[in-house]
Amino acid sequence: MSTKSPTEADILRPIQNVSKTYFIMFAVAALALGAFLVAWAYQLQQGLVITGLSDWGSGGGVTWGLYIGAFIWWVGIAHGGIILSAAVRLLGMDRYMPVARLAELLTLAGLSAAGFYILVHMGRPDRMVTSVLGHYHITVNNSPLVWDVTVITAYFVLTATYLALTIRYDVTRLRDQLPDRFDPIYDGLTLGYSEKEDQVIDRMVWWVALAIIIMAPLLLHGGVIPWLFAVLPNYPGWFGAVQGPQFLTIALTSAISGVILLSAAFRWAYDWDHIITDDIFRGLLLWLGFFCLLFLWLQLQQLTAGSFHPTVDHGAATASKFSHPLYVGPILGVLGVLGFIFATTIRPSLFTKLRAMIAGVIVLTATLLEKLYFVLSGFWYPSFSIYEATPGDYFPSAIEISSLLGTIGLVVLFFLVVAKVIPVVELHAIEHLRGDHGHGHEPEHEPVDESTKQPEVEA
Numbered sequence: 001m002s003t004k005s006p007t008e009a010d011i012l013r014p015i016q017n018v019s020k021t022y023f024i025m026f027a028v029a030a031l032a033l034g035a036f037l038v039a040w041a042y043q044l045q046q047g048l049v050i051t052g053l054s055d056w057g058s059g060g061g062v063t064w065g066l067y068i069g070a071f072i073w074w075v076g077i078a079h080g081g082i083i084l085s086a087a088v089r090l091l092g093m094d095r096y097m098p099v100a101r102l103a104e105l106l107t108l109a110g111l112s113a114a115g116f117y118i119l120v121h122m123g124r125p126d127r128m129v130t131s132v133l134g135h136y137h138i139t140v141n142n143s144p145l146v147w148d149v150t151v152i153t154a155y156f157v158l159t160a161t162y163l164a165l166t167i168r169y170d171v172t173r174l175r176d177q178l179p180d181r182f183d184p185i186y187d188g189l190t191l192g193y194s195e196k197e198d199q200v201i202d203r204m205v206w207w208v209a210l211a212i213i214i215m216a217p218l219l220l221h222g223g224v225i226p227w228l229f230a231v232l233p234n235y236p237g238w239f240g241a242v243q244g245p246q247f248l249t250i251a252l253t254s255a256i257s258g259v260i261l262l263s264a265a266f267r268w269a270y271d272w273d274h275i276i277t278d279d280i281f282r283g284l285l286l287w288l289g290f291f292c293l294l295f296l297w298l299q300l301q302q303l304t305a306g307s308f309h310p311t312v313d314h315g316a317a318t319a320s321k322f323s324h325p326l327y328v329g330p331i332l333g334v335l336g337v338l339g340f341i342f343a344t345t346i347r348p349s350l351f352t353k354l355r356a357m358i359a360g361v362i363v364l365t366a367t368l369l370e371k372l373y374f375v376l377s378g379f380w381y382p383s384f385s386i387y388e389a390t391p392g393d394y395f396p397s398a399i400e401i402s403s404l405l406g407t408i409g410l411v412v413l414f415f416l417v418v419a420k421v422i423p424v425v426e427l428h429a430i431e432h433l434r435g436d437h438g439h440g441h442e443p444e445h446e447p448v449d450e451s452t453k454q455p456e457v458e459a
Contacts, residue, residue: 004273005274006274006429006434007430008177008427010275010430011424011425011430012177012178012423014269014423015178015421022269022416026413028409029409029412029413030409032406032409033409035402035406036402036406036409039406040403042399044124048123050397050399051067051397051399051400052065052393052397053067053394055390055391055393056379056392060392060393062375062379063379064375064376064378065376065396065400066372066403066404067117067121067400069368069374070368070371070372070403071118071121073254074111074113075111075114076221076247076251076367077110077258078108080252080253080256081106081107081258081259082104082155082212083212083213084096084252084256085103085107086162086208086209086212086213087213088100089206095283096280096283097426097432098272098275098426098433099262101426102259102425104162104166105418106258107155107159108159108160108163109415110258111156112410113407114152115149117403117407118148120403132145144227147224147228148224148228151223151224158208158211158212161208162205165204168189168193168197170423170427171186171189171422174423175190182421185421222244222245225247226246227243227244229243235381235382236311236318236383237317237378238374238378242298242302242305246302249295250295250367250371253288256284256288257367260281260284260285260356261357261361261364262415263280264356266419274433275433281353285341285344285356286341288337288360289337289338289341292334292363293338295334296334296335302318302321303322316381320380324377326370326376329366330365330366331366333362333366334362340359368404372396376394
C-alpha cells in the first residue's frame with residue numbers, strides 16, 4: 001500500500017491533465033451514444049413497431065422489453081449510489097469518503113440515463129409535454145408513469161442539491177488552482193459563500209442524507225417503481241409484497257458494483273493508490289457480498305412461495321424461473337460472486353482489485369438480465385388468455401441493444417466531462433486521510449503544529 005500523503009494536487013489532477021487515453025475513451029463513448037441516437041431517429045421515423053414491442057401474444061410477444069428492463073436497472077444504480085453516499089455521511093463511515101462523491105455523481109448519471117429511457121419508450125418525445133406535463137394536475141392522480149417521472153425528477157433535484165452543497169467548500173478553497181474557463185460555473189456554485197456557513201451546510205447535508213435514507217424504501221427504488229408492478233394481480237410474475245425489498249437489494253448491489261468499477265478506473269488513471277486504497281475495495285466487496293446475500297434470500301422467498309401449492313398461474317410463472325437462462329444465469333452469477341467474497345474472508349490473499357472489478361461486472365450484468373427477465377415474465381405468464389391466439393415473439397432488437405450501449409456511453413461521457421470541472425474526490429476526504437481536523441462534525445480546536453503531530457493509523 002502506498003505511504004504517500006494525499007494532497008490537493010492529487011484531486012486536481014483529473015482537471016489539470018489530459019491524456020491520449022482520455023480522448024480515446026471520450027471518442028468510444030461518444031460513438032456508442034451517437035450510434036444509438038441515429039438508431040433512435042430511425043425508430044422515431046418508423047415507429048416503435050420496428051422493435052417488435054408491439055407484438056403481445058402467447059408465443060412470447062411483449063409490450064415492454066429491454067427499454068423498461070434497462071430503465072429499472074439504471075434507476076436502481078442511481079438510487080443505490082445516493083444511498084451509499086448518504087450512509088457514509090449519516091453513519092460517519094469516513095473510510096469510504098474518497099468514493100462518496102463518485103457515488104453521488106453516479107446517481108445523477110444513472111437518473112439521466114433512466115429519464116432518457118422514458119422518452120425513448122414513449123414513442124414520441126412530444127408526448128412528455130402533451131400527455132404528462134401539459135395535464136400534470138390530472139395525470140398525477142391516476143398515472144403510474146407520471147408518478148415515476150415525478151419521483152425521478154424529485155430525486156434528481158435532491159441529489160443535485162446535495163452535491164452542490166458539498167462542492168461549495170471544495171471550490172472555494174481550490175479556486176486559485178481551478179481553470180479560469182469555468183469561472184461562470186464556479187461563480188454559480190459558490191454564490192454568496194462565507195466560511196460561516198460551513199457548519200450550517202454540514203447540518204443541512206446531514207438532514208438531506210437522513211431524508212434520502214428514509215425516502216429510499218418508502219418512495220424510491222423500494223417504493224413507487226416496484227409498486228408499479230407489485231399491485232397488478234393479473235401478472236403473477238410481478239404481483240407480491242416482496243418486490244419493494246427485492247428492488248432495493250438489487251439497487252444496492254448494482255450501485256456498489258458501479259462504484260467499485262468507477263473507483264478502479266479513477267485510481268488507475270490518476271495514480272490514486274494512496275487515496276482510493278485497497279482497504280476501500282475490500283470494504284466495498286464485503287458490502288457487495290452482504291447485499292448479494294439479501295438478493296439471493298429474497299429470490300428464494302419468491303421461489304418457495306411460487307412452488308408450494310401455488311395457484312395455476314403463479315405456478316407457471318415460477319416454473320419458468322427454474323429453467324429460463326435469463327433467470328438462472330443471473331442467479332448463478334450472483335451466487336458465484338457471493339462464494340468468491342466469502343472465500344476472500346477466509347483467505348485474504350484471494351483478493352485482488354482485478355477480481356473485485358470482475359465481481360462488479362458480473363453483478364451488474366446479472367442484475368440487468370434479472371430485471372429484463374422480470375419485465376418479460378409478467379407478459380409471458382399473465383392470468384388472462386385474451387391474447388392466447390395472438391402470435392408473438394420477442395428478442396431485443398438491434399435498436400434496443402444499441403440503447404443500452406448508448407446509455408453506458410452517456411454515463412461514461414458524464415464522468416469524463418464532470419471530472420474536468422469539479423474534483424470527484426472531496427477535499428474533506430483528503431483532509432481526513434492526512435489527519436487534518438474536519439469541519440462541522442467536530443468542535444473547533446486550536447491550530448496544531450503539524451511537525452509534532454503523530455500520524456493516525458486507520459484500521
